[in-house]
Amino acid sequence: DSGVTQTPKHLITATGQRVTLRCSPRSGDLSVYWYQQSLDQGLQFLIQYYNGEERAKGNILERFSAQQFPDLHSELNLSSLELGDSALYFCASSVAGGEGETQYFGPGTRLLVL
Amino acid sequence: GENVEQHPSTLSVQEGDSAVIKCTYSDSASNYFPWYKQELGKGPQLIIDIRSNVGEKKDQRIAVTLNKTAKHFSLHITETQPEDSAVYFCASRGGSYIPTFGRGTSLIVHP
Numbered sequence: 001d002s003g004v005t006q007t008p009k010h011l012i013t014a015t016g017q018r019v020t021l022r023c024s025p026r027s028g029d030l031s032v033y034w035y036q037q038s039l040d041q042g043l044q045f046l047i048q049y050y051n052g053e054e055r056a057k058g059n060i061l062e063r064f065s066a067q068q069f070p071d072l073h074s075e076l077n078l079s080s081l082e083l084g085d086s087a088l089y090f091c092a093s094s095v096a097g098g099e100g101e102t103q104y105f106g107p108g109t110r111l112l113v114l
Numbered sequence: 115g116e117n118v119e120q121h122p123s124t125l126s127v128q129e130g131d132s133a134v135i136k137c138t139y140s141d142s143a144s145n146y147f148p149w150y151k152q153e154l155g156k157g158p159q160l161i162i163d164i165r166s167n168v169g170e171k172k173d174q175r176i177a178v179t180l181n182k183t184a185k186h187f188s189l190h191i192t193e194t195q196p197e198d199s200a201v202y203f204c205a206s207r208g209g210s211y212i213p214t215f216g217r218g219t220s221l222i223v224h225p
Contacts, residue, residue: 002159033212043158043203043215056212090157102148103213105157 003027004093004106012112018079021109023091025072029104031055031097032074034066037108038087049074050097081113116141118206120216128224133194135219137204138186144208147187149178152201152218161202162189194223 003026013019025032034046036059045058049068060066063081068074078085088110092103117140127133137147145166150158164171164178164187171178175194180187191198201220205213 002157004157042217045212045214048212058212092157102160102163105150105159107155107157 002104002106004091004104006089006091006106006109008109009107010110010112012114013081014114015081015083017081017113018077019081019111021076021078021089021091021111023074023076023093023106025074025091025093026104029093029095030072031094031101032068032072033092033094033097033103034060034074034076035090035092035105036087037090043090046076048097055097078111083113086111086113116144116206116208116214118204118214118216120204120219122219123217124220124222126222126224127194129194129196131194133189133191133198133221133223135189135202135204135221136186137188137206137216138184139206139214140185141206141208142185144185144206146207146213147178147180148205148207148213149189150203150205150215152203154200158203191221194221196223196225199223 005024031050033048046060048056066076088108090108092105094101120137148163151161152158177190201218204216207213
C-alpha cells in the first residue's frame, strides 16, 4: 500500500459526459501528479501540482483540467468525454516534487467511456 | 524532450533464472532512474532507483546498473519467482520535474 488513495476505482460513463477523479496524497506529501495509462500510449504524464499550484504540464488535453485543494487532495476533471479517453488514470505523490524525488502511485481509476 | 526506450516488451523465464530488462534514454541531463513494478489491477510501485552519481545499486534479488556514457540502465532480477511476474517500467528524470517512462516489459516467470 503506497498511502495514495484514489476514488472511484471504476467509472463507466457515456461519450460527451463529464467525470471527476479524486486523489489523496500520502500524508506529508505536497506534490501530486496525474498520469494516463492506455494500451497504445503507455504511461503518460498529464499534470503536476505542488502545494495547490500548478507546477508542470504534460500531454493534457484542453478538455481535461485539475486542481489541488488546501487540504492537498487533488481532482482531475475530464469533460466532453470521447471513446479514446478510456484508460487507467493514476495519481502519484511525492514530498516536494523536486528532481530525483520518488513518486508513489495510487491504485488508479479505470475509466470506460461507452 | 526525453525519450526512453525499453526492451524487451515481453520476457518469459523459468523460475530460478535471471531476468534482465534494458532501457536507454536521450537526455544527458537525466540524473534519476527509478524502476516500477505494476501488478495486474494495481498502480506502479517503486522497486528500486538509482541516481547518476552511482553505477550500481542492489536490493536483495534486484539490482540496477547505470552507464551514463552510453545512456543506458538495466534492471537485473536474480532467482526469479512466480510472484515476480508483472509489468516493469523504467523511467528517467532530469532537467524537468517529470519522469519519462518506458513502454513497459511484461515479465512472465513460469513455475
